[in-house]
């Protein structure tokens with residue numbers, strides 16, 4: 527089963543008279559349960575692709591189906607619903623709220639989803655257990671290491687049971703030990719059946735995925751990297 531399918535996706539940014547063709551006919555299929563790295567140099571279109579895959583933006587032309595749903599021409603309002611219900615985001619900067627405990631941070635997507643309080647707590651605690659932080663529920667981000675903070679944000683991404691986990695340079699802020707730790711966690715999620723998309727400019731990070739897709743000048747060339 528294909529979890530996501532992009533067909534001939536283009537993205538053009540217009541600033542006054544200037545046009546930038548950030549994506550030029552991208553085709554991409556990712557099967558359910560796949561672990562794919564998207565790799566490319568700066569300016570190649572990675573962020574643009576990530577924004578489209580993450581339903582943060584829509585293509586200028588072409589189609590994007592996520593879990594069988596065509597999201598290519600959705601309004602911002604519908605797109606926001608799809609994003610919250612179907613996608614778990616992990617960012618380079620963790621994006622955790624400093625004033626909240628790990629448990630409260632992980633509960634947040636469920637607050638937006640209208641889940642009742644006790645169920646929220648149970649599910650957030652369970653997600654933190656899954657990332658090995660069952661004994662850190664009441665810690666605030668500044669009481670956790672970088673690798674642990676990123677584990678909290680992975681738990682936050684998991685807690686809604688998303689169709690897709692989208693990680694944008696998730697190890698960019700981590701030392702080599704924490705990097706290995708977090709990449710190991712993504713491999714565990716993959717083994718458990720989650721679909722994981724990892725965006726990176728680092729070859730050794732991309733090599734941890736099951737396959738790598740290369741992007742250059744807004745075009746994709748698929749390479750099988752072991």
Ligand code: ADP
Pocket residue numbers: 539540541546547548566567568569570571572573574575
């Ligand atoms: P990467 O993430 O690989 O560095 P981007 O997707 O950010 O690449 O950028 C691809 C191209 O699109 C670049 O030439 C960039 O300058 C341009 N671009 C990105 N975002 C915008 C924007 N909002 N407005 C105009 N041009 C943009």
Ligand code: ADP
Pocket residue numbers: 573582615617618619621694
């Ligand atoms: P950048 O690509 O500029 O380094 P990030 O990777 O941190 O920025 O975030 C990518 C984009 O996703 C940004 O435009 C940011 O505003 C947006 N974003 C971050 N978190 C969320 C979220 N939870 N829901 C929707 N959009 C988000």
